[in-house]
Amino acid sequence: MKKSGNPYHGGPVSDHFDGLRFYNPGGTPPRGLADLLHWQFGGGRVAWPARYDSPFPQAKPELSVAGDRLRVTMVGHATLLIQVAGINILTDPVWSRRASPFTFAGPLRRNAPGVLMSDLPPIDLVLVTHNHYDHLDIDTLSTLHAQHAPQIITPLGNDAIIRRSIPNAEIRAVDWGDRMELEGAVVHAEPCHHWSARHLRDRRMALWAAFVIETPAGKIYHVGDTGFHDGINYRAAREKHGGFRIANLPFGSYEPRWFMASQHQNPEEAVMGMVACGAEHAAGHHWGTFRLTNEGVEEPLRALETALDGAGIERSRFRALRPGEVFDVPASSLARE
Template identity: 80%
Template sequence: MKKSGNPYYSGPVSDHFDGIRFYNPGGTPPRGFADLLRWQSGGGREQWPRHYDSPFPQARPDTSVDGERLRVTMVGHATLLIQVAGLNILTDPVWSHRASPFTFAGPRRRNPPGILMDDLPRIDIVLVTHNHYDHLDLATLGSLHTKHAPHLVTPLGNDTIIRRAVAGAEITVVDWGDRLDLGDGVVIHAEPCHHWSARRSNDRRMALWAAFVIETPAGKIYHVGDTGFHDGINYRAAREKHGCFRLANLPFGSYEPRWFMASQHQNPEEAVLGMVACGAEYAAGHHWGTFRLTNEGVEEPLRALETALAKHGIDRNRFRALRPGEVFDVPLPPTARE
């Protein structure tokens, strides 16, 4: 039985849960309805093209990737196919046309998914970072369950939302700091990020949000679905706990206007600073170019990312801004090649 006032989760009070709502320790809560109206009525939103097609064809992934290889294929927005250690892992899978509770309104795709649903390899694991509609898509999860019956991993409370729509799904529910040992040297860790959650107007912060660390024999992967920079606190903590990463999947879009978005969505320069702070050798940039959620133009994140990489002296090939269908075979870190 869920605690009165929270339809998704009932559990003990912690340093990030007050008994009803989750929160970011020492962080900034999401802005309220008045600020939302101020943003929406304030103008400044750049137009996007009706279609923003990828230069890459839709990918047809190999069945599996093993050994020292690590491959990431962009589906779109925050949906990535990670292939490593013989496992096929999807993050925040969204194949629907809209990131919305409605099929007729809300942000719509500006490009088709970079992999057709029917062309997916066997999906072993699905990571769902939080419950916003551009990350938790029940229609897609239902299709994946029917075709693949993957093991879902998601933070506290999100399982309730998923189970209502996807009967019989195998779900492991995690809190920050939890670990899930999958065997053969693969461990999934749930770690903090600075964000929030909501599916409707009256359930704000009632399900948890998280980043994930995927520990594998081929190296460690840091996957962040959405986050505000939060002075780099969570990036530094991830490095202190897990060491450096072969790859970090980092959001770098949907960030304007800063007065409204800074606490929930980092900008490209903050993504670059996060890459440095967590000790990632390479980064796969996502959360841009598919759904128009905020004010910046469709290619502004690319220009800002180029500027930030040059400013901080980082080779542009180390931070790849992925487009749908693009395949990134992540090189071994230099120390591993010796």
């Protein structure tokens, strides 16, 4: 039976939805208020500079990328422009000054977006992985809708949040395991180990997900946020999809581990995830733009390099992208199988 009280989703009970809240099967729920306060007031935060500017100029993307080409351009944090098979895709688009429900408080952007909104090519598709404010930004989505009217694909419940502000948006709400056929690509919604909330009373009432984008130029695995979860979801993605030309993986916002381990993987785990999912290359994101956790601004970069060296993986295969950086992903043997 459906439980009452969920403002976003009223679907049937499943193996990851109890009728009121979503959960990670066999996983760990987010910590409660007491632990949050202990972390917030417990010290240990490394100071960030007021600005952490990118060494790359703001990119001016091509209108379209076709053939065997696959290009990933970093905008900032978890916002990536993916261009492949004539399709322009934005992930978790945030152009706002803060990742926050407020304009006057909350995590402040430390570098300019790597692409000006006015320089974007026509956007066909937006993927929103979950509803945390550093991933679902209503102001940015409203601007994109007005200028591009893209299709939005997002996990269950997040469609209701977006539609309250953008009632005419074309939104497809998806559950884990759903498959959506588009012109030139197929998008799959897959599990990741995370949670959701827009305020104190709606925890886990909307779903979170990773996405697989299946194209003639190869498969792309995009993870917005995740805890490592013993690599379960990575191995399942490889078993189902057979490996990837590129995986877009978060590797920042991970300290302190006692609080963050279940929701944000660290660089060592991101490298293990790259191997477990069978990705030939990885684009690292979720670092250096918004200060969300305790580690210093460049600690994820140094830890990633150490993890890659320890695993015997060339650093060029897992690129920690900076705003404005353009990654032309090398051709993949998987795309020809």
